[in-house]
Amino acid sequence: MHELAVCQALVAQSIDIAQQHAALGVAVIRLHIGPLSGVEPALLQSAFPLAAAGTLAAAAQLVITPQPVRVRCKTCGADSEATPNRLLCGVCGDYHTQLVSGDEMLLVNLELIT
Numbered sequence: 020m021h022e023l024a025v026c027q028a029l030v031a032q033s034i035d036i037a038q039q040h041a042a043l044g045v046a047v048i049r050l051h052i053g054p055l056s057g058v059e060p061a062l063l064q065s066a067f068p069l070a071a072a073g074t075l076a077a078a079a080q081l082v083i084t085p086q087p088v089r090v091r092c093k094t095c096g097a098d099s100e101a102t103p104n105r106l107l108c109g110v111c112g113d114y115h116t117q118l119v120s121g122d123e124m125l126l127v128n129l130e131l132i133t
């Protein structure tokens with residue numbers, strides 16, 4: 020189960036940060052997830068309690084903000100939103116685009132219990 024491994028890494032990272040700040044626990048974990056990250060937010064939510072059980076993050080709330088897919092066009096230079104399975108320029112329709120965002124899974128911030 021891929022999402023459990025992702026959650027375990029996330030929990031480990033959160034606990035490291037909590038320990039660096041001598042926190043008693045983690046209250047909220049905020050994530051940004053793009054549709055091309057390969058991580059399914061709903062599965063991550065259901066795997067999280069398993070990964071966090073018995074850790075400083077056991078009572079943490081996981082808040083996931085989905086991110087849009089954005090591409091930069093190599094033909095006209097525009098940045099635009101695209102759909103995950105059609106990375107076309109939203110301005111001129113060209114397919115010579117470069118992914119700007121949408122494949123990320125970022126730990127944005129933590130609220131710690133101190």
Ligand SMILES: [Zn+2]
Nearest residue numbers: 092095108111
């Ligand atoms: Zn374009």
